[in-house]
Amino acid sequence: MKYLKLFPVFAAGLTASGAFAAGPALLPAGAAIQAQASVSDANRPSDEGEQEDEGEAQGSAPATPPPPPAPVSQTLADLIPPSAVENPENWAAEGVAPAPADPSAPVLALPDTEPAVGEEGAIFDVEAALADLDIPEPEPLAADPDRPSFAEIAAPTLVDLPELKEFEVSDELILAFPADGDRFPEETGFVERFRALSSIEALDSGDDTRAQLAARARADEELLVEILRTYGYFDGDVVRQLSGGRRGADEGPGDPRSSDAADPVVRFDILPGTRYRFGAIDLGALDRLPDPDGTMLRAAFEIFSGDPLYLDRIVTEDIDLRVALGENGYPFADFGEPELLVDHAREEGDLTLPVEPGGKYVFGEVVSEDPRFLSGRHMSRIARFEQGDTYQASLERDLRRAILATGLVSSVSITPRETIPPADGEPGQVALDVGIERAPLRTISGAIGYGTEDGFKLEAGWEHRNLFPPEGALRLRGIVGTREQLASVTFRRNNFRARDQVLTLDAYVSDIETEAVDARTAALRGSFERISNLLFQKPLSWEVGAELLYTDERNRVTNGIQRPRQEYLIGSLFGSATIDATDDLLDPRQGFRVTGFAAPEVSRSLGAETFYLRARVDASYYQPVGEHVIAGRVAAASILGADAFEIAPSRRLYSGGGGSVRGYGFQAIGLRNQFGEALGGGSLVEGAIEARIQTGFLDGAVEVVPFFDIGTVSREARPDFDVVRAGAGVGVRYKTSFGPIRVDVGVPLNPSEFDAPVVVYVSLGQAF
Incomplete structure (x- = not known):
């Protein structure tokens, strides 16, 4: 396909005043072209009638010359030569040749003399007209003080880009x-x-x-x-x-x-450019709060004029200020949305945070919406504040968690309510309205299992957690197994007279056969303790109690030989205390923990009475090494005041097992008689060390734990280390929200003929 190039065609003529004018005209492709020359006459009549009148007036005027011959119409093909089609580039470069002169065309001539300005048909002299025009010079404008002059506007400064x-x-x-x-x-x-x-x-x-x-x-x-x-x-x-x-x-x-x-x-x-800074800081009514609270609360909002402007700090300090108000007696403080006005000229941002502190208040009474189930009085006992204490939002939240921790409710809501308004500079008082929703109170439980030490075991239980309000629980429990049978009734009142104090009364009968003991026992036991729990891990917890039991015991029956049974009536007072400086109750990573236990007892058997003291100390230490932990434990126990064989076999000291020396069976370490029965002793020493190594598996939930344990049991109250057993192995911990699940595989390093080559332990929590 060939493309046609269009060139401008110039049409020339005279204007009405006789001036020459020329202009381009674009020629559309495919159109016919007509060429015509004409003379424009400014005095030509507008119609035929006027022409006749003019002819009569002139009279002897010469006759009008004949019109020129009619133009010949030509097509676009006639105007473009064949050479242009064959080679349009060369044809365009040659240009257009001038048209030949037409002798019949009229000759146009410009007048030799310049007509006078203003005469009809004359050319207007613009320069002469402007020369005669007198234009007064304008007065200079007064300077505008608010607008700079052009001389004062500096040229833009080009900034070099940094490396x-x-x-x-x-x-x-x-x-x-x-x-x-x-x-x-x-x-x-x-x-x-x-x-x-x-x-x-x-x-x-x-x-x-x-x-x-x-x-x-x-x-x-x-x-x-x-x-x-x-x-x-x-x-x-x-x-x-x-x-x-x-x-x-x-x-x-x-x-x-x-x-x-x-x-x-x-x-x-x-x-980045220049970092802006905070300008004015407006905290609304908080800035007008009288001292000492005004200064103290203003200091809690740690943004000041001139500080680097960091938007995240506004959010952080907003939260800190809310906490400070809630912790210092202002439960009804109201906050508006923060606003930041950035001034680019000053390179600063002015911050406005509307704060209305409201009045200051102290705690009043706790009001329960279901007082027969959980009374407001009982809730006040488990609260960590007294009436008249300055209101703290954290203590309100703590009370809510404590009510949930009872297990008696499924949801809790606490709403502060003004009972006495602030007046004369004195704080007001708020009551806490507690709304609760009861949770299911009865539980039926059961378990069935088998262990190499315990044999088959079937266990069932029933519990009502609020049979004796408030928080008075009754529990029935029974066990039927190869080596253990038990029936027990337990009454337990949580939060007894104060937070985290527990009163327990337990009556049970049992028939237990272990590695060392075959005992039939009936007992009544009572204790009062202050416990440490996951909600509030305490640095000091303690327990005191008393126990009265009757037991008919003997060493195990071995090789079909019945050992003689012996009856004991035992009375005991006991107490323990734990100092806990660890960072976690079930899975500590650092710190230490020390527990001491002492129980003076009196035992009557075969008409003779024996007085003695059972005492034990356990200590553990935890040291983080990067993301791993090295943990160690030592324990020492002794029976003072009597020979070990003067007291019931169930009250003697034994070692071995998952919480003692791993690699050995329960109560398997110590002196044995000629039948291979463990006799127990009057003193005990144990030690253990393990490394808790993070694997990274399952998002860090899995640990590998190599361990080494050692222990000895002696007949006398002072250990003689005649029989020392050591075990080693490796374990796996799978961490859950309620503590690690433990699986340990241990082997005895210096076993006796009675020890198994491999022992497996499964339990909840770390070994120590």
Whole structure:
């Protein structure tokens, strides 16, 4: 297909005043062209009637010359020679030859003399007219003090870009920061925040085409600007660059979109500029609060004029101020939304946080909506505040957790209510209205299992946790097994007279056969204790109690030989105390824990009375090593005042088992008689060390624990270390929300003929 080039065709003529005018006219393709020369006469009549009148008036005027011959119409093909079609480029370069002169065409001549200005038909002399025009010179304008003059406007200053250093976020994403770290000290936090929110970082592998990256780069550019503002750089700039080809295209070698081309990469140059600072700080009515609370609460909001403007600090200090008000007696404080007015001229931001503290209050009574179930009086006992104490929001939340911890309710709501308003500078008083929803109170439990030490065991239980309100529980429990039969009734009142104090009364009968003892026992036991729990781990917990029991015991029956039974009537007072400086009750990582136990007892058997003291000390220590923990334990126990064989076998000291020396059976370490029966002793010493190694499996929930245990049992009250047994092995811990599940596999290092080659232990919690 050939293309036709169009050239301007000039039409010439005279204007009405006789001046020559020329102008281009575009010739549309395919149109016919007519050439015609004419003379424009300004005095030509407008119609035929006027022409006749004029002819009569002139009279002897010469006759009108004949009109020129009619123009010949020509087509576009007639005007374009064949050479132009064959080679249009050369034809266009030659130009258009001038048309030949037409002898019949009229000759137009310009007049030799210049007509006078103003005469009809004469040319108007603009320069002469302007020369005669007298235009007064305008008065200069008065200077406007609010607007600078052009002389005062400085030329723009060109800023040199700082030297940049690159940070590779990923294969397709690079950030460049000022090489001078003082210009942008927040670089590390900036990168972490951007990496977490970046659209390019969220791009799946294989989707990083140039189009995808370009679209996501625009979003990331806006994100970077917002993050700069978060750090107070409101005049910062971000320069985006996209380079490289497109991955995975099949356009052939050398194509910029082919797989041989470079992978697309986005680079952002971060130019932070000047970091703004806080200007005026307005905290509303809080600034007018009288001292000492005014100064104290204002200090809790740690943003001051001149501090670097960091938007995250506004959120943090807002929370801190809310906490401070709630912890210092202001339960009804009201907060508005923070507003920041940025002034670019001052490079500052003025912060307004409307705060209405409300009145100051102290605690009043606790009111229960279900007093027959859990009374307000009982709730006041378990609260960690007294009436008249300054209101603290944390103590209100603690009371809510304590009510939930009873297990008697499924939900709790606490609402402060003004009962006495503040007056004359004295605080008011608030009551706490407690709304509760009852939880199921009865529980039926059961378990069935088998163990190498215990044989088969079937256990069942029934419990009512609030049979004797408030928090008076009754529990029935029974066990039927190969080596143990038990029936017990337990009354337990939690939070007895104070928070975390427990009163327990327990009556039971049992028939137990262990490695060392065969005992039939009936007992009544009572204790009063202050416990440490997961909700509030206490540095000191203690227990005191008394026990009265009747037992008919003998050593185990071995090889079919019945050992003689012996009856004992035992009375005991006991007490224990624990000092806990660890960081966790079930899975400590650092600190120490020491527990002491003492029980003076009197035993009557075969008409003789024996007085003795059972005492024991356990201590453990935990040391973190990176993310791992080294844990150690020592224990020592003794029976003072009587020979071990003068007291009942069930009251003697034994060692071995999962909570003692792993690798050995329960009560398997110590002196034995000629039948291989463990006799127990009058003193005990144990030690253990283990490493709790994090594996990283299942998000760090799995630990591997190699361990080494050692122990000895002596006949006398002072240990002689004649029989020392050691065990070693490895365990696994799986951490749950309620503590680690423990599985240990131990082997005896110096076993006796009665010890198994491998022993497995499964329990909840660490070994110590």
